[in-house]
Amino acid sequence: MSENKPRMRETRLVMISPASNVTPDLLVRTAHALGRELSAKETCYGCLLEGDPATVAEARDELRKLDPHGIYSKRRAYPAGDPRRCRAQHGTRPGYAQLESEWKLLANLQNAMDAIDLGEKAPPEPQKKILPVREFKEIYEVNL
Amino acid sequence: MKKIFIDPPNSMILFDIVERLGHEPLSTMAALQERVDNLEIDMPPMNVTLDDVISGLKYAGIEVPSGIRGRLATWGPHIDEADAAIVMAEAPYSFGCVGCERSNEMVKYLLRRRGIPVLWVEYPGDKEAAMRMLEKTKEFLGGLE
Numbered sequence: 001m002s003e004n005k006p007r008m009r010e011t012r013l014v015m016i017s018p019a020s021n022v023t024p025d026l027l028v029r030t031a032h033a034l035g036r037e038l039s040a041k042e043t044c045y046g047c048l049l050e051g052d053p054a055t056v057a058e059a060r061d062e063l064r065k066l067d068p069h070g071i072y073s074k075r076r077a078y079p080a081g082d083p084r085r086c087r088a089q090h091g092t093r094p095g096y097a098q099l100e101s102e103w104k105l106l107a108n109l110q111n112a113m114d115a116i117d118l119g120e121k122a123p124p125e126p127q128k129k130i131l132p133v134r135e136f137k138e139i140y141e142v143n144l
Numbered sequence: 145m146k147k148i149f150i151d152p153p154n155s156m157i158l159f160d161i162v163e164r165l166g167h168e169p170l171s172t173m174a175a176l177q178e179r180v181d182n183l184e185i186d187m188p189p190m191n192v193t194l195d196d197v198i199s200g201l202k203y204a205g206i207e208v209p210s211g212i213r214g215r216l217a218t219w220g221p222h223i224d225e226a227d228a229a230i231v232m233a234e235a236p237y238s239f240g241c242v243g244c245e246r247s248n249e250m251v252k253y254l255l256r257r258r259g260i261p262v263l264w265v266e267y268p269g270d271k272e273a274a275m276r277m278l279e280k281t282k283e284f285l286g287g288l289e
Contacts, residue, residue, distance in 0.1 A: 009181065015156065074159040077176035077188070084187050095154065098237040102156050105268050109157065112274035122275035125266065 010053040011076040014046040014063060015099070017106035020070030030066060031059050041080045045103060046071070048080040069113040072106055146288050149226035151251055152238040153219050157268065158230055161278070165285045170222040189218060204250060215247040216254075223254050228261045228288055230281060235267050261288065 200217035268274035
């Protein structure tokens with residue numbers, strides 16, 4: 001790629017499900033072993049990939065092969081190591097609470113994808129019951 | 145490949161599932177990346193430009209709090225652009241200090257007003273709910289082709 005040619009950036013956040021055996025180290029080694037023009041940064045939850053969109057998409061597909069149901073990804077607005085976001089430079093990380101919350105759910109998704117692959121059908125959604133007035137009174141009249 | 149608006153707009157789970165099923169998710173991250181790369185503003189989305197404030201007026205009235213208008217300035221163009229939408233109902237992180245319930249209601253209103261196909265999926269709190277969510281999403285996105 002010419003140095004003068006403007007390039008599009010895509011930064012991708014790759015996260016490992018808590019039920020997966022893949023480690024962030026393995027992700028980064030695999031990304032480096034691809035030999036593409038791509039930067040990979042190891043993090044506690046997985047890794048960050050940065051490069052042009054086609055290369056990042058290719059790397060994402062290669063990383064997914066390590067554990068097809070255990071590796072998830074999304075785009076990230078800020079570049080990797082940006083001082084406004086990077087913890088190493090005391091940046092804030094306002095989206096981290098949501099990331100942590102979603103990370104806890106990934107095991108459910110992984111188990112669900114495994115079950116669907118084995119031919120299981122999803123059980124029907126439980127019906128929401130109407131709360132009888134007597135029970136409702138017991139709740140609101142409770143003496144704390 | 146269809147453009148799918150996801151709600152919560154920065155959800156990794158929905159982003160990943162839509163991508164796996166071969167469609168393009170429209171998320172907050174892409175909109176913010178434009179602001180990070182091209183504009184000289186300090187820290188999007190905490191700081192906005194005058195253009196953001198003006199474009200937010202298309203989606204929310206002048207009397208609406210600035211936080212809602214700022215959010216809709218980011219999400220609104222994606223709602224206009226989307227071919228369909230997937231909404232994850234009752235996601236705990238879209239409510240409370242990291243979310244904004246009034247903005248969420250406005251997003252749902254804008255989706256209904258546009259009249260595009262919208263799928264309401266369950267929050268995958270356990271394996272069974274995740275299976276229902278995946279099956280519904282697959283069926284919905286398959287039906288869009």
